[in-house]
Amino acid sequence: MSETAKPHHPVPPGKGEKTHDSDFSYVGIDAILEQMRRKAMKQGFELNIMVVGQSGLGKSTLMNTLFKSKVSRKSVQPVPEERIPKTVEIKSISHDIEEKGVRMKLTVIDTPGFGDQINNENCWQPIMKFINDQYETYLQEEINIDRKKRIPDSRVHCCIYFIPPTGHCLRPLDVEFMSRLSKVVNIVPVIAKADTLTLEERDHFKQTIRGELRANGVDVYPQKEFDEDAEDRVINDKIREMIPFAVVGSDQEYQVNGKRILGRKTKWGTIEVENIAHCEFAYLRDLLIRTHMQNIKDITGSIHYETYRVRRLNESNTHFTSHQTTFTIRKQQTERGCEFAAPQ
């Protein structure tokens, strides 16, 4: 009934002129960008970050520093005594933050108890289960008949993994965790409390880490295989040169050179958090928030989630195919049985 002609490539004459009224050559297609922007501002954004690491590595402080507000678990529930949980717990707290008209629902998922026990076998399992549960919830909502206008996205977009600053190499726990989780979520490894490493130690540590990750086949964000074009590759290569970022977190301000900046004050000097000569916090923040946030969400949505969905839907299908094979076998048998000897 309908035919699609070959795509025709007419270019409107005099493109690019931006005057609006009584200008023939300007159609106004690029006004759709403005419309998209308006829609995005109205809807707001969602971001779910998970922080994983041993206790005492400064996860909560880093979160507070990243989002310049008290978003961490500790700030929300003032715990009278700091106790290390006996098992890995998963605590997720949501916040509504707004900046220049852009509203964001930020969810920080904390994992107290990770790697703190004597026997840490399978301590990644609760975390993997949590991540898969979020995918499952989304999938259920998506295949519903009567579904919501906008499916609430609780999938974990990014997992920041804190590496303790030993200066030597990755521990088996780190390698194990990252190799398992890099398949289901975007992992951004950071070196925590990097003010204990000198610059040379830091570089050496980073190289060792990168080598070990490569050797174990762990693909951390930004993943090499998801680079879309040459431009992306160039940008991402630069980032890949720098991971893992060596960060220092702080939520206290000090006076340095007449300005009040976030930092850590020690007897031998003040470490400025946002100074790239001191630590790489600024790079991490730029990567996560200012430049690659949309990309992170897209990879979660279109690649990790789709992988999960394929796996999940195939699970129920293998159930079907086994049914089908028994059916065909039986059919053949009955056909053979239907042949009767001719009457003599």
Added chain:
Amino acid sequence: MASTEIARQAGEGARAVPLSGHVGFDSMPDQLVNKSVNHGFCFNILCVGETGMGKSTLMDTLFNTKFEGEPTQHNQPGVTLKSNTYELQESNVRLKLTVVNTVGFGDQINKEDSYKSIVEFIDAQFEAYLQEELKIKRTLHSYHDTRIHACLYFIAPTGHSLKSLDLVTMKKLDSKVNIIPIIAKSDAISKSELAKFKIKITSELVSNGVQIYQFPTDDESVAEINSSMNSHLPFAVVGSTEEVKLGNKMVKARQYPWGTVQVENENHCDFVKLREMLIRVNMEDLREQTHTRHYELYRRCKLEEMGFKDTDPDSKPFSLQETYEAKRNEFMGELQKKEEEMRQMFVQRVKEKEAELKEAEKELHEKFDRLKKLHQDEKKKLEEKKKSLDDELNMFKQKKTAAELLQNQAQQAGGSSTLKRDKERKNLGSL
């Protein structure tokens, strides 16, 4: 082994947290926009209207380019839809525009089924998207969306009211697509008539319950302009691709002996308003409405039709998988039953045939027996007859020899004179 304890706090009603510095996520809309620009946009328009309404010309005028195609004839037997896809680019935005034209709409004598092909086409696009969405290995990200985002309905400029064909078609389409009614070739109507015509049209649409697309008024930045435009619906447009020199500029216009109708003059026609609304202000909203309202409605109806439900009678939520599984088992069961039935029937038929054949065989045997008996009887009779004839022959021979003997004796006793008489007698006797 670590077990989990998942504690969720303040999930939905998240607390508002003030920021003490510049974080930087206000670049999110920019990131989103950049990504979309790289990806490109697609927009699909359906033009419904009778032949000769100026649909193709209006498309050309709207997008400022010459789409290929020639005017169609008026003798089409039914309504067909022809869709053409074009790639347009303006500054850095790439748009994949698909224009679907109804060919032969309103040309037939009996127009009862005109709307059906249009509805089928729209449903087919939804179906294609639904299939893609339900696939296991899907590529929604790079899928070329062919769902119709806007339907421009061209109303003939009679000046009186809507035709019944228009009402029927619009009523059928209003739940499937965003309808924007347009008065075509509106330079045929004078200003005062136009105002009355518009009022008549809107009141007819309202009284018949046709839901046309209303420009959204919930976003403050465009609420004002949209609500004022809403009051100008349906737009009275004039399309033209020819340019006429006016003053010192070339303007798109239609030249008549009594004056020139300028397409882009707001006093002359509503073309500028239409372009503003359709492209510059609400394109994104049209796409969103298509996806969230019309497509979801179609999807819900289609899935419910296929028998899927969200909750079973005990209101426990079903998963699509379970329902699918159950349906599949049911179907397999039915297939098996059918196969059994067929097998039974086959067996029965064979038996019947066998019985028939046996009967026939028996009959044949009987017949054979009878015939054989008949033959035997005949043979016996014949033999008897033969015997009796033989007996007669023997008796005759005996009589003959006896007679000869007597004759010889008589002759010897009678002498030779009677020899001749004997000979004569013999001759007589031997006859």
